[in-house]
Amino acid sequence: xxxxxxxxxxxxxxxxxxxxxxxxxxxxxxxxxxxxxxxxxxxxxxxxxxxxxxxxxxxxxxxxxxxxxxxxxxxxxxxxxxxxxxxxxxxxxxxxxxxxxxxxxxxxxxxxxxxxxxxxxxxxxxxxxxxxxxxxxxxxxxxxxxxxxxxxxxxxxxxxxxxxxxxxxxxxxxxxxxxxxxxxxxxxxxxxxxxxxxxxxxxxxxxxxxxxxxxxxxxxxxxxxxxxxxxxxxxxxxxxxxxxxxxxxxxx
Ligand code: G
Ligand code: G
Ligand code: MN
Ligand code: NA
Numbered sequence: 001x002x003x004x005x006x007x008x009x010x011x012x013x014x015x016x017x018x019x020x021x022x023x024x025x026x027x028x029x030x031x032x033x034x035x036x037x038x039x040x041x042x043x044x045x046x047x048x049x050x051x052x053x054x055x056x057x058x059x060x061x062x063x064x065x066x067x068x069x070x071x072x073x074x075x076x077x078x079x080x081x082x083x084x085x086x087x088x089x090x091x092x093x094x095x096x097x098x099x100x101x102x103x104x105x106x107x108x109x110x111x112x113x114x115x116x117x118x119x120x121x122x123x124x125x126x127x128x129x130x131x132x133x134x135x136x137x138x139x140x141x142x143x144x145x146x147x148x149x150x151x152x153x154x155x156x157x158x159x160x161x162x163x164x165x166x167x168x169x170x171x172x173x174x175x176x177x178x179x180x181x182x183x184x185x186x187x188x189x190x191x192x193x194x195x196x197x198x199x200x201x202x203x204x205x206x207x208x209x210x211x212x213x214x215x216x217x218x219x220x221x222x223x224x225x226x227x228x229x230x231x232x233x234x235x236x237x238x239x240x241x242x243x244x245x246x247x248x249x250x251x252x
Contacts (some may be wrong), residue, residue: 003042003045003048003052003053003056004056004059004060006042007053007056007057007060007062008060008062010040010042011062011065011066011069014073015040015041015042015043016038016039016040016041016053016066016069016070017038017039017040017041017073017240017241018036018037018038018039018070018073018074018077018241019036019037019038019039019238019239019240020034020035020036020037020074020077020238020239020240020241020244021034021035021037021231021236021237021238021239022034022231022235022236022244022247022252023035023090023092023209023229023230023231023235024219024229024230024231024235024252025228025229025230026210026219026222026223026227026228026229026230027223029219029230029235029252030252031087031088031089031248031251031252032089032090032229033088033089033090033091033092033119033121033229034078034088034090034091034092034244035092035094035123035211035231035238036070036074036091036092036093036094037050037094037238038050038053038054038066038070038094039238040052040053054066054096058096058098063096063098063099064099064102064104064105064108067095067099067105067108067112068108068111068112070093071093071108071109071112071113072112072113074091074093075091075112075113075114075117075120077241077244078091079117081241081244081245081248086245086248086249087248088119088248089118089119090119090120090121090150091119091120091121092121092122092123092152093120093121093122093123094123094154095122095123095124096125097125097127097128100122100124100128100137100140101136101137101140105140106140106143106144106147109144109147109149110147115147115148116148117148119150120148120149120150121149121150121151121152121172121173122144122149122150122151122152123152123153123154123175124141124151124152124153124154124169124171125153125154125155126153126154126155126156126157126158126165126166126177127155127158137169138168138169141169150172150173151169151170151171151172152171152172152173152174152175152209153166153169153171153173153174153175154175155175155177156174156175156176156177156197157176157177157180157193157197158177158179158180166204167204170204171206172206172207173206173207173208173209173228173229174197174200174201174206174207174208174209175208175209175210175211176194176197176208176209176210176211176227177211177212178211178212178232179212180193180194180197181194181210181211181212181213181218181222181232182212182214184218184221184222185215185217185218185221194210194222194225194227195225198225198226198227202226207228207229208226208227208228208229209227209228209229209230209231210222210227210229210230210231210232211231211232212231212232212233213230213231213232213233213234213235214232214233214234215234216234218232218234219232219234219235235252236252
């Protein structure tokens, strides 16, 4: 209740902020980019997770405003880092299924993210790609591509898989779900799942990103198996722009 009453104020007053988790090339571990993850920097409650406030934003019809705030502040932050000579090749945003398919989504994106910026990506949930969102989904994905964005399929392998859906989207990358990545090393099943995603990705000629990479030996195994980009607590936790600045200057 209290959170719901404050969310509008929080959106207007800079309490909804982007955090960033780095992504790394599997080969050499240089920074390949960041995933943008929303946080509520609440004056009394501390840093709140999107699991807490996204459902509230959705119920209150404030998700479009939340997207706008996150897109604008993340782009501003990343472009400031880039202007100082720091390398952030890709910048990936999450987008919920209802927002992606909302009539005003493309306008929100076009307003918040200046065209001609390099490396901006939308992560689209695997579960939507098979939900028979159909023509509406393909339309918005094509429009995002025309605006210069890349498309990653998020949470790939989490169980909703539809090869046809993925084929139709023609993603730039598949992001393997962390529930498959985290048990790597202890679970033959996880290893077979990762191997089959990699097989499929090779046949589609798309990059593979693994998330939930929390140990060096998983990073090494995934590199040896042919993953392109790695993300997880081994490399970094989601962090503020100030911490990202320090991280990028120091290198991993
Ligand atoms: O960062 P964290 O693990 O707490 O994120 C929890 C979930 O919230 C993840 O599934 C992530 O994709 C989602 N999420 C994080 N930031 C955003 C955002 O800005 N928009 C949407 N739609 N989802 C987000
Ligand atoms: O659903 P989505 O893929 O957008 O979720 C992203 C979230 O995954 C991030 O907010 C981050 O907190 C979480 N995450 C990323 N790497 C790891 C990891 O190595 N271990 C765990 N437990 N969570 C992770
Ligand atoms: Mn994601
Ligand atoms: Na995921």
